[in-house]
Amino acid sequence: ETAVFQTPNYHVTQVGNEVSFNCKQTLGHDTMYWYKQDSKKLLKIMFSYNNKQLIVNETVPRRFSPQSSDKAHLNLRIKSVEPEDSAVYLCASSYRLGGSYEQYFGPGTRLTVL
Amino acid sequence: QEKVQQSPESLIVPEGAMVSLNCSFSDSASQSIWWYQQHPGKGPKALISIFSNGNKKEGRLTVYLNRASLHVSLHIKDSQPSDSAVYLCAVSSNTGYQNFYFGKGTSLTVIP
Numbered sequence: 446e447t448a449v450f451q452t453p454n455y456h457v458t459q460v461g462n463e464v465s466f467n468c469k470q471t472l473g474h475d476t477m478y479w480y481k482q483d484s485k486k487l488l489k490i491m492f493s494y495n496n497k498q499l500i501v502n503e504t505v506p507r508r509f510s511p512q513s514s515d516k517a518h519l520n521l522r523i524k525s526v527e528p529e530d531s532a533v534y535l536c537a538s539s540y541r542l543g544g545s546y547e548q549y550f551g552p553g554t555r556l557t558v559l
Numbered sequence: 560q561e562k563v564q565q566s567p568e569s570l571i572v573p574e575g576a577m578v579s580l581n582c583s584f585s586d587s588a589s590q591s592i593w594w595y596q597q598h599p600g601k602g603p604k605a606l607i608s609i610f611s612n613g614n615k616k617e618g619r620l621t622v623y624l625n626r627a628s629l630h631v632s633l634h635i636k637d638s639q640p641s642d643s644a645v646y647l648c649a650v651s652s653n654t655g656y657q658n659f660y661f662g663k664g665t666s667l668t669v670i671p
Contacts, residue, residue: 449602486663501658535602548595
């Protein structure tokens with residue numbers, strides 16, 4: 446059952462363009478994330494938000510910027526895309542389960558930069 | 560930054576076989592370890608987690624954690640074709656935040 450929604454599913458664009466990806470979760474979770482998954486399936490965390498506040502900003506290029514209007518929404522903007530930005534971008538949310546946090550992922554947005 | 564290594568990279572087994580997947584991590588202070596399953600074109604789905612040394616069983620899945628050797632393994636009993644997927648090991652950071660570092664995954668194929 447999908448409860449983390451991402452749009453668009455796919456996006457093809459050219460180098461230098463700006464793109465925006467949207468994410469919404471209906472689970473009532475306080476924390477949301479953006480991950481980048483490369484062609485070798487490696488998932489790397491990019492940003493983490495807790496109740497609309499940025500709590501982690503891993504080393505990502507400045508052209509990436511997250512935007513959160515409320516705790517259910519976390520968008521990602523890429524100001525001027527580069528070829529190495531081609532990847533699947535996964536949004537997730539989490540809640541506390543015992544001593545840890547279970548993450549729920551969306552289906553991802555596949556970005557292709559020509 | 561946490562480093563997570565998984566092995567093998569890929570695995571092909573007949574239906575009904577026991578599957579063993581391995582994961583090693585670099586920080587003994589990591590809070591918890593999760594295993595995720597990812598089917599093609601889908602986001603990862605959480606399967607099972609472990610926090611304390613020892614083992615934990617849920618259905619056909621058993622996970623073993625040894626913090627001293629920085630190693631965790633996932634075992635799938637009586638594997639099914641529907642288990643064919645990429646399995647990702649995720650280790651929480653020790654910063655107090657809810658961040659996870661993922662391995663590159665093991666691609667499992669179960670042949671009917």
